[in-house]
Amino acid sequence: MTRRPRIALYQDYVHSTAGMHDALAAHGCNVVPIDAAQIITNGIDADALAMPGGADLYYCEKLNGAGNATIRAFVEAGGGYLGICAGAYYACRSLEWNSGEITGPRELALIDAHAYGPLTQYMEGIDRSWCGAAPITTAYGETFRSGYIAGPVFQDIRGEADVLAHYAEGPAVIARGRVILSSPHIEYTGTRFLATRYSHKNPSAAHERHVGEILRIHDAAQREFFDFVLKRLINGA
Numbered sequence: 096m097t098r099r100p101r102i103a104l105y106q107d108y109v110h111s112t113a114g115m116h117d118a119l120a121a122h123g124c125n126v127v128p129i130d131a132a133q134i135i136t137n138g139i140d141a142d143a144l145a146m147p148g149g150a151d152l153y154y155c156e157k158l159n160g161a162g163n164a165t166i167r168a169f170v171e172a173g174g175g176y177l178g179i180c181a182g183a184y185y186a187c188r189s190l191e192w193n194s195g196e197i198t199g200p201r202e203l204a205l206i207d208a209h210a211y212g213p214l215t216q217y218m219e220g221i222d223r224s225w226c227g228a229a230p231i232t233t234a235y236g237e238t239f240r241s242g243y244i245a246g247p248v249f250q251d252i253r254g255e256a257d258v259l260a261h262y263a264e265g266p267a268v269i270a271r272g273r274v275i276l277s278s279p280h281i282e283y284t285g286t287r288f289l290a291t292r293y294s295h296k297n298p299s300a301a302h303e304r305h306v307g308e309i310l311r312i313h314d315a316a317q318r319e320f321f322d323f324v325l326k327r328l329i330n331g332a
Contacts, residue, residue: 100329103129103141105182107157110149114291115179118282119145122325131157134165143175143273143328146182148244148280152197154185163203175273175328176205180246183276184210190247194221205274207254212247212278214264224299226288228309229279231260231267233323239316240309241267242288246278259324268324273331281321285310 102124106112112128119126127141135158144166146154158166170176176186184190186205192198192212217227229243234257241260249266259275260268268277289307294300310317 099123099125100143100325101125101127101141102143102145102177103127103139104145105134105147105154106130107149107153109153110147112147114280114287115145115147115282117287118321119325122322124325131162134158135161138165139169139174141174143177144169146176146178146185148180148182148246150197151181151185151190151201154181155202159202166203167205170205170274173273175331176275177324177328178276179280179282180244180278183278184212184247186274186276187247187249206249206252206256206269206271206276208249208252208256208269208276210247210278211250213245214243214248214262217243218245219299219302224302224306226299226303226306228285228306228313229262229267231262231279233260233320234258235323237316237320239313239320241313241317241320242280242283242285242306242310243278244280246280248278249276259327260320270327273328275324275328277324281317281324283310284314284317285312286314 178186187208187210188204189200190210217229225245227243228240232238248264257270258266
């Protein structure tokens with residue numbers, strides 16, 4: 096019987112991790128929840144740590160210091176790290192947000208890169224829905240639309256790093272060994288995105304339905320790329 100990769104999925108109790116959990120499980124992973132207190136007290140008993148999207152200042156508040164030291168030691172000992180959107184820029188050396196509120200250095204810095212965002216051309220608007228369907232081109236030459244929710248583009252990458260996918264504006268998914276940082280929500284299919292949308296009190300409902308319909312056309316390509324990323328996460332370069 097093939098052993099299922101064990102992925103510790105970080106939860107901050109502010110943002111839902113259901114989408115990431117279901118995507119990892121659908122690709123054959125054994126997903127276990129983990130929070131900041133568990134990381135600091137018990138370490139990370141898994142093949143990889145997954146940091147989902149959300150807002151990384153919540154991560155900074157709980158993990159700066161002892162938590163990040165544990166994550167860094169886990170990675171240096173051979174563990175994997177998958178960061179999506181906020182989980183990606185959290186693991187860069189610095190973030191520049193165009194309105195400034197969250198701009199600054201980041202302590203974890205698993206990849207020596209500067210994250211810049213958001214890419215407003217893929218959003219309805221900075222004061223509207225942040226969701227979009229951004230074209231990305233993979234390292235194996237396929238172009239498809241991936242879910243975008245105000246993620247960064249990676250700039251000024253120093254040292255070793257592979258570009259696994261890129262926007263027209265620059266790197267969208269980068270990797271160093273088993274550390275993988277993804278700006279777009281490569282875990283989300285269009286089908287899943289549509290299932291999580293509501294019209295109630297949502298002035299952007301029509302926009303988001305349109306985004307979901309575009310993404311759904313690319314579901315097969317999205318699954319293929321997420322599988323490609325997970326193989327790198329588990330097996331390394």
